[in-house]
Amino acid sequence: MSSLSAHYPKKVTLTNCDKEPIHVLGQIQPYGFLLVFDKKSHTLSRVSQNVFSFFDISKKSLRDYDVLSIFGQIGGLKLENHFKSINTKPIEIEYKKKSYVTIVHYTQDLIYAEFEPVTDKTVVVSQYDLSEIFSELSNATSVEDMCTKTAHLIRKQFEYDRVMLYKFDEEWNGEVIAESCAVHKNSWLGLHYPATDIPQQARALFLKQGVRIIKDVDAVSSSVYPPIDEKGNALDLSLCELRAVSPIHIEYLKNMKVGATLTAAIICNGMLWGLIACHHDSSKFINYYQRLTVKFLTQVFATQLTLRSSNEVLQRINNTASQRSLLVKQMSDHWDVHRGLTTYPCTFLDVTDADGGAIYLNKNLTVIGNTPKKESILKIIHWIHKSHNENVFKTNKLEEIFTSDENLSGEAAGVLCIFLKENATDCIIWFKPEIIKTIKWGGKPTKIIDDVNHRISPRKSFDLWKEIQKGVSLPWKDYEIASATSLVDSITKVIISKYDEVKKLNEELQLAYKDLETFSYSVSHDLRSPLRGISGFAQIIKEDYFDTLDDYGKTSIQRIIDASNKMNKLIDDIISFSSLGKSHVSLGNFSMQEVLSEVFDFLQVNLLYKHTKLIVQDDIGDVYGDRAMIFQVLVNLLDNALKYSHTKDQPIVKIGKIIDGSSVTYYVKDNGIGFKETHSNRIFEMFSRVVDDRQFKGSGIGLAIVKRIIERHKGKIWTESVEGEGATFFFQLQKPEI
Numbered sequence: 001m002s003s004l005s006a007h008y009p010k011k012v013t014l015t016n017c018d019k020e021p022i023h024v025l026g027q028i029q030p031y032g033f034l035l036v037f038d039k040k041s042h043t044l045s046r047v048s049q050n051v052f053s054f055f056d057i058s059k060k061s062l063r064d065y066d067v068l069s070i071f072g073q074i075g076g077l078k079l080e081n082h083f084k085s086i087n088t089k090p091i092e093i094e095y096k097k098k099s100y101v102t103i104v105h106y107t108q109d110l111i112y113a114e115f116e117p118v119t120d121k122t123v124v125v126s127q128y129d130l131s132e133i134f135s136e137l138s139n140a141t142s143v144e145d146m147c148t149k150t151a152h153l154i155r156k157q158f159e160y161d162r163v164m165l166y167k168f169d170e171e172w173n174g175e176v177i178a179e180s181c182a183v184h185k186n187s188w189l190g191l192h193y194p195a196t197d198i199p200q201q202a203r204a205l206f207l208k209q210g211v212r213i214i215k216d217v218d219a220v221s222s223s224v225y226p227p228i229d230e231k232g233n234a235l236d237l238s239l240c241e242l243r244a245v246s247p248i249h250i251e252y253l254k255n256m257k258v259g260a261t262l263t264a265a266i267i268c269n270g271m272l273w274g275l276i277a278c279h280h281d282s283s284k285f286i287n288y289y290q291r292l293t294v295k296f297l298t299q300v301f302a303t304q305l306t307l308r309s310s311n312e313v314l315q316r317i318n319n320t321a322s323q324r325s326l327l328v329k330q331m332s333d334h335w336d337v338h339r340g341l342t343t344y345p346c347t348f349l350d351v352t353d354a355d356g357g358a359i360y361l362n363k364n365l366t367v368i369g370n371t372p373k374k375e376s377i378l379k380i381i382h383w384i385h386k387s388h389n390e391n392v393f394k395t396n397k398l399e400e401i402f403t404s405d406e407n408l409s410g411e412a413a414g415v416l417c418i419f420l421k422e423n424a425t426d427c428i429i430w431f432k433p434e435i436i437k438t439i440k441w442g443g444k445p446t447k448i449i450d451d452v453n454h455r456i457s458p459r460k461s462f463d464l465w466k467e468i469q470k471g472v473s474l475p476w477k478d479y480e481i482a483s484a485t486s487l488v489d490s491i492t493k494v495i496i497s498k499y500d501e502v503k504k505l506n507e508e509l510q511l512a513y514k515d516l517e518t519f520s521y522s523v524s525h526d527l528r529s530p531l532r533g534i535s536g537f538a539q540i541i542k543e544d545y546f547d548t549l550d551d552y553g554k555t556s557i558q559r560i561i562d563a564s565n566k567m568n569k570l571i572d573d574i575i576s577f578s579s580l581g582k583s584h585v586s587l588g589n590f591s592m593q594e595v596l597s598e599v600f601d602f603l604q605v606n607l608l609y610k611h612t613k614l615i616v617q618d619d620i621g622d623v624y625g626d627r628a629m630i631f632q633v634l635v636n637l638l639d640n641a642l643k644y645s646h647t648k649d650q651p652i653v654k655i656g657k658i659i660d661g662s663s664v665t666y667y668v669k670d671n672g673i674g675f676k677e678t679h680s681n682r683i684f685e686m687f688s689r690v691v692d693d694r695q696f697k698g699s700g701i702g703l704a705i706v707k708r709i710i711e712r713h714k715g716k717i718w719t720e721s722v723e724g725e726g727a728t729f730f731f732q733l734q735k736p737e738i
């Protein structure tokens with residue numbers, strides 16, 4: 001059979017103490033009575049044991065009782081009507097000439113009625129006091145001031161020995177941020193308490209109930225009867241005013257030498273922000289009406305607090321709005337996100353309180369301010385991307401969750417990272433350094449496991465215990481996250497509009513290529529037929545009438561033939577250049593040796609350059625690139641090398657490669673005429689020739705084609721030459737993707 005103890009974990013450890021079932025402990029504080037009725041029949045279903053000594057109720061047959069049989073005609077009818085209308089307003093019921101405040105709440109099947117003897121009914125806060133409180137709180141100069149005023153006000157009204165405002169941090173540790181206490185008490189202001197002091201299930205109940213008192217830590221609780229129902233369930237006392245507290249908490253309070261408490265939850269935007277915690281040395285009772293007043297005061301305080309924090313956030317966001325629009329302008333001016341965000345006096349760091357940051361976009365990382373090394377930043381970004389699903393990641397204790405060989409806390413104890421696109425590591429990341437500070441704990445924050453009962457017992461000492469906190473940065477405030485997120489949204493918009501712009505330009509470029517190609521073909525067609533005519537007729541004259549011509553006529557005919565051949569070559573080159581832009585680069589591995597043999601055949605090397613010594617490095621190996629395009633590159637480079645060296649006595653052309661780490665550089669070297677070093681860039685321009693036109697034929701397009709192809713391979717090309725001694729052309733290609 002199930003029993004109450006079954007709700008307890010077999011062994012309470014530091015990790016499962018959060019599971020202590022404090023809402024079904026089956027005990028109430030004995031300053032009142034609990035009667036639980038069936039919602040349908042209104043008959044009695046459960047009671048607190050202390051009922052039997054006050055009410056004329058027999059333990060044996062609870063179901064025989066209803067409100068009329070217990071409270072008689074007047075009180076009974078009053079309650080019956082209350083129940084029928086599901087009324088939750090407290091009402092006063094008389095029983096044996098004593099008045100009780102009855103607090104009723106309903107669940108799906110049950111009606112809970114709690115009876116507290118009426119003590120002092122006076123409403124503690126008058127209208128005058130109320131308006132005083134309002135104006136005092138709204139005149140407070142800061143949140144701290146408001147908290148202190150509230151602590152004083154509550155103590156003045158309810159005369160507890162100590163009233164504290166306790167604020168939770170992100171990990172639910174608490175800090176006493178304001179206090180008002182009796183002269184005989186030591187101040188606890190500024191002390192911290194670990195999250196385990198108010199475990200998660202207690203915090204959840206605070207959210208539900210708002211204000212709670214413990215009238216007397218020494219009072220013996222009254223058990224619920226029967227402890228479990230027919231289904232074996234204990235009674236859920238979550239919403240009961242009288243609910244007894246956990247024995248661990250009572251022990252904790254006794255260790256603290258506290259006799260009675262009142263706790264009010266400060267709830268902002270639906271979240272538990274903190275508590276108003278009142279302690280009294282001895283037993284102390286605050287009646288239901290007074291508790292309502294505390295609840296009301298706490299709500300006023302929480303509203304003021306929410307208002308102030310929202311105003312502060314709004315103001316800070318507004319302050320950064322002008323910076324954000326300036327940053328967007330800077331980015332759009334040059335269509336450059338990196339430059340726009342980092343090189344002007346206003347940088348992306350200004351939208352937060354960060355000391356350093358980085359932009360990671362299209363595999364480029366730009367850093368500013370106080371940051372870890374670039375490699376570490378990349379590791380952090382990849383780790384966040386891999387291990388967190390959200391777009392926005394923040395921590396002020398990176399060290400605790402990210403393992404690194406180096407100490408990152410000096411620059412990056414705090415990290416705020418916002419990704420720009422889904423499923424990509426492009427992001428903006430901000431860093432805050434660690435702030436080393438001393439935390440004053442109210443006792444060493446550990447719980448002791450009692451070996452005998454296997455229960456956690458709270459610490460016995462609440463003496464000041466100092467801890468040096470390291471590896472923690474200032475927290476990321478809401479307004480920082482809001483501003484950073486807005487900035488990232490703007491960046492995304494800039495990137496999208498840039499993308500649209502590029503897309504449009506690309507479309508225009510494609511059209512231009514098409515036009516250029518059509519133009520080139522029509523030019524070639526229109527020029528080639530008259531050219532063929534000129535060259536054909538010149539050939540006929542040369543073959544049939546050559547002897548009849550004088551010397552001038554003979555050289556003129558030869559010039560016409562040479563010029564038309566040159567023009568034919570020029571047309572070929574223009575067509576080949578214009579078709580380069582539109583063709584797709586299809587990358588792959590292929591044998592360099594094989595391509596070179598094809599190039600030699602194509603250039604008729606054996607026939608035309610018999611005297612040239614052609615050397616190809618033995619292990620020239622494979623190349624990664626577009627085969628047809630690389631063929632074109634080699635044709636042009638070798639054609640030049642052969643052409644511009646064949647006038648030498650012993651022309652030598654060498655093709656090889658240089659390996660440096662992971663990069664491979666190919667080269668074509670000759671011992672020909674070379675050129676002045678100052679021409680080394682010019683020669684890659686269209687129609688740029690730096691040789692004597694009469695001696696060396698050419699169109700000045702070959703190297704422009706070569707450069708274009710290498711650029712389309714995301715590689716680079718450069719040259720070295722000594723005039724009269726030869727030239728070497730080097731090129732590198734894009735590395736294969738792994």
Ligand code: ADP
Nearest residue numbers: 640644683689690691698699700701702703727
């Ligand atoms: P061209 O048809 O004139 O060779 P290129 O674009 O291939 O056109 O080359 C441009 C110019 O660069 C050439 O006119 C020549 O002046 C120079 N050049 C190219 N390769 C060499 C080389 N191997 N040795 C000397 N000069 C060269």
